[in-house]
Amino acid sequence: MAVLQFREALKEAIDEEMDRDENVFVMGEEVAEYNGAYKVTEGLLDKYGFKRVIDTPISELGFAGIGVGAAMKGLRPIVEFMTFNFAVLAADQIINHASKVRYMLGGQASVPIVFRGPNASAGQLGATHSVAYDSMYAHFPGLSVIYPSEPDDAKGLLKSAIRNDDTVIFMESEQMYGLKGEVSEEKDYIIPIGKAKVKREGEDVTIVATGKMYHIAKQAAEQLAKDGVDAEIIDPRTIKPFDLETVIKSIKKTHRCVIVDEAHPFGGLASEVGFLIQREAFDYLDAPVQRVCLPDVCAPFSKPLFDLWLPDAKNVIEAVNAVMYR
Amino acid sequence: MAVKIEMPKLSDTMEEGVIAKWNVKEGDKVSSGDVIAEVETDKATMEVEVFDDGTILKIMAKEGEAIPLGGLIAIVGDEGEDISDMVDGSGAGDSAEKETKTESKEPKKESGDNDEFDPILGDIEKSDEKESDSSESSSDNGRIKASPLAKKMAEEKGIKLSQVKGSGPEGRIIKRDIEGYKPSEEKKSSAPAASFDSEESEDVKISQMRKTIARRLSESKFTNPHFYETIDIDMEEAIRARTSLNEVSDVKISFNDIVVKACAAALRRHPAVNSSWLDDVIRKHGDVNVAVAVAIEDGLMTPVIRHADKKNLRQISAETRELAGLARDKKLQPEQMEGSTFTISNLGMFGIEEFTAIINPPNACILAVGAIRDVPVVKNGDVVPGKRMKVTLSSDHRIVDGAKAAEFLNTLRQMIENPLAMML
Numbered sequence: 189m190a191v192l193q194f195r196e197a198l199k200e201a202i203d204e205e206m207d208r209d210e211n212v213f214v215m216g217e218e219v220a221e222y223n224g225a226y227k228v229t230e231g232l233l234d235k236y237g238f239k240r241v242i243d244t245p246i247s248e249l250g251f252a253g254i255g256v257g258a259a260m261k262g263l264r265p266i267v268e269f270m271t272f273n274f275a276v277l278a279a280d281q282i283i284n285h286a287s288k289v290r291y292m293l294g295g296q297a298s299v300p301i302v303f304r305g306p307n308a309s310a311g312q313l314g315a316t317h318s319v320a321y322d323s324m325y326a327h328f329p330g331l332s333v334i335y336p337s338e339p340d341d342a343k344g345l346l347k348s349a350i351r352n353d354d355t356v357i358f359m360e361s362e363q364m365y366g367l368k369g370e371v372s373e374e375k376d377y378i379i380p381i382g383k384a385k386v387k388r389e390g391e392d393v394t395i396v397a398t399g400k401m402y403h404i405a406k407q408a409a410e411q412l413a414k415d416g417v418d419a420e421i422i423d424p425r426t427i428k429p430f431d432l433e434t435v436i437k438s439i440k441k442t443h444r445c446v447i448v449d450e451a452h453p454f455g456g457l458a459s460e461v462g463f464l465i466q467r468e469a470f471d472y473l474d475a476p477v478q479r480v481c482l483p484d485v486c487a488p489f490s491k492p493l494f495d496l497w498l499p500d501a502k503n504v505i506e507a508v509n510a511v512m513y514r
Numbered sequence: 515m516a517v518k519i520e521m522p523k524l525s526d527t528m529e530e531g532v533i534a535k536w537n538v539k540e541g542d543k544v545s546s547g548d549v550i551a552e553v554e555t556d557k558a559t560m561e562v563e564v565f566d567d568g569t570i571l572k573i574m575a576k577e578g579e580a581i582p583l584g585g586l587i588a589i590v591g592d593e594g595e596d597i598s599d600m601v602d603g604s605g606a607g608d609s610a611e612k613e614t615k616t617e618s619k620e621p622k623k624e625s626g627d628n629d630e631f632d633p634i635l636g637d638i639e640k641s642d643e644k645e646s647d648s649s650e651s652s653s654d655n656g657r658i659k660a661s662p663l664a665k666k667m668a669e670e671k672g673i674k675l676s677q678v679k680g681s682g683p684e685g686r687i688i689k690r691d692i693e694g695y696k697p698s699e700e701k702k703s704s705a706p707a708a709s710f711d712s713e714e715s716e717d718v719k720i721s722q723m724r725k726t727i728a729r730r731l732s733e734s735k736f737t738n739p740h741f742y743e744t745i746d747i748d749m750e751e752a753i754r755a756r757t758s759l760n761e762v763s764d765v766k767i768s769f770n771d772i773v774v775k776a777c778a779a780a781l782r783r784h785p786a787v788n789s790s791w792l793d794d795v796i797r798k799h800g801d802v803n804v805a806v807a808v809a810i811e812d813g814l815m816t817p818v819i820r821h822a823d824k825k826n827l828r829q830i831s832a833e834t835r836e837l838a839g840l841a842r843d844k845k846l847q848p849e850q851m852e853g854s855t856f857t858i859s860n861l862g863m864f865g866i867e868e869f870t871a872i873i874n875p876p877n878a879c880i881l882a883v884g885a886i887r888d889v890p891v892v893k894n895g896d897v898v899p900g901k902r903m904k905v906t907l908s909s910d911h912r913i914v915d916g917a918k919a920a921e922f923l924n925t926l927r928q929m930i931e932n933p934l935a936m937m938l
Contacts, residue, residue: 443689470662471662471665471666472666473662473663474661474688474689475682475688513682513688513690
């Protein structure tokens with residue numbers, strides 16, 4: 189196992205795939221000469237040249253559209269958004285084209301593209317730069333959504349995403365790029381899309397959390413363990429298709445569930461998964477499923493308000509206590 | 515497609531049924547409406563019909579076996595069909611189907627007051643999960659709050675949720691409450707080892723009916739504050755009236771019929787006695803429905819004579835005879851045992867002078883009728899031969915007070931001592 193930063197794991201994945209398949213190319217703002225706004229594409233320009241590592245103007249709709257067209261013609265673009273907060277400008281290409289081309293053309297064309305970049309908030313960046321979009325993209329048929337939490341997951345899943353024959357939304361976090369973790373050195377390391385991972389085994393309660401929220405859940409679980417509560421943490425890694433089976437299996441053991449979701453409450457990951465749990469595991473629940481998510485309020489800029497706004501370990505512990513009747 | 519036949523709900527209170535008899539065997543062809551089995555419920559032996567044409571592919575329960583409500587008893591389908599996945603259990607997902615496919619022959623009951631009565635002993639309880647009979651339970655307007663898991667665990671362990679105290683929010687019963695549940699009336703370990711050689715004992719399987727009797731009457735005796743009042747009734751006029759009535763009646767009128775008729779008339783005048791305790795209200799029943807306890811081979815049944823106050827002696831006699839016959843043959847239908855507002859238990863024919871009966875819930879009172887005895891009585895200062903019959907009224911003190919019970923008994927005495935008064 190090598191210890192890599194999250195950004196290094198991503199780069200390894202891209203590098204390996206570009207090396208393996210000449211149809212793979214990278215495109216986005218500052219990805220080439222600046223080596224990426226967050227250094228994910230560091231060194232790729234030197235290795236693959238301007239033809240396959242392409243700097244774009246600040247024009248998300250434009251380069252997303254170029255990517256969709258290229259993908260339809262058989263290339264495998266990796267389109268980097270400096271943040272998914274900017275990808276809303278490209279929403280028409282992602283939502284109306286990338287996700288629907290295969291369907292509308294009756295399978296005559298597909299869009300094997302990866303849209304990737306940081307998702308959700310990253311400190312005091314204000315309301316328009318702090319939105320978690322994973323649930324929103326997961327809403328649309330035709331899109332797979334991945335939001336890994338650790339370097340190992342990031343590498344294995346990004347390679348799967350690049351090889352996937354349809355559009356994948358691959359989400360990262362500014363705050364996780366520097367996160368170090370052990371990454372498999374297995375040659376051609378692939379993690380299949382749609383497979384959750386039990387990252388901590390426990391008997392008392394199931395906590396579902398992915399992306400940045402996984403780390404909050406982990407912190408909470410460590411504190412809870414000191415209080416005698418043995419939490420199991422499931423990291424779905426892929427938001428869609430969601431690995432319900434793993435979650436249900438865990439709930440049949442623990443009988444309680446808390447879902448930690450970085451998005452707003454209405455129609456989010458937590459509400460969908462909460463619904464599925466009550467339908468599939470009704471007779472196994474000893475308490476209503478609880479969720480920890482953002483309030484139905486835009487991100488505040490003020491530091492104290494922002495800290496209140498973003499879910500933290502304390503919120504997770506409170507939710508666990510509620511389902512444990514503690 | 516193969517269809518599961520599950521233990522149908524043949525009465526409001528049944529929790530399991532015993533397969534009394536299979537009318538078919540595996541491989542038999544059946545068509546919709548065929549009676550494939552007879553099932554002994556807590557009250558009666560009922561028929562189970564199939565609602566599909568096909569072949570009996572598998573019989574899952576043996577005769578004599580008790581199967582919980584909804585438990586698989588047989589599978590019907592096309593010959594040669596693969597039913598391995600159904601036999602293995604699970605089979606979720608066809609619940610909607612099972613609703614429609616395994617309806618029993620029991621007539622649908624209209625919703626109304628009568629739904630609240632247990633056919634045999636008239637409990638108010640609707641179902642274990644919905645109604646509470648314990649002040650400690652987590653109920654709210656009769657609904658017990660329990661987590662789905664706790665419900666499932668309770669069902670598996672045979673624990674009545676109404677007996678469990680919930681520790682969750684608003685008294686919700688949760689997993690730990692079921693795990694920590696200790697029955698208050700847990701069976702004491704059996705008799706101490708004998709110090710001398712004993713004859714071999716026999717353990718008899720408890721029938722559904724006996725279970726019901728045990729449960730209902732224990733609940734009644736331990737929950738309802740009983741008190742007893744006994745009066746001695748002069749039967750000379752009643753004997754005379756009966757003799758002359760029987761000279762003209764094609765149906766033989768019994769003393770019990772006269773007691774039923776007199777009670778019905780007296781109940782009409784004393785509505786407090788014709789009432790039920792429903793926890794938040796006392797219901798004074800509009801109808802007078804008198805149940806008559808009938809001893810049968812291995813228990814007792816209480817068929818109900820509806821509107822007894824509006825029926826004449828001849829009708830009461832004929833109906834009692836018919837219902838008692840059905841009871842002995844275990845052919846009583848649930849609706850013939852439901853809705854009583856008062857019960858009479860008569861042990862006169864066994865020479866019992868007097869006894870006290872346990873109230874048949876949700877009745878307020880039960881009348882225990884003794885034998886007519888030849889006794890010396892004092893009339894106008896002389897000791898002369900007389901005919902007397904003792905009756906004892908057991909009353910639920912929550913509903914009826916001593917004086918009210920006495921007033922009822924006095925009316926009853928007047929009716930029987932002067933049978934013409936019943937015609938008023």
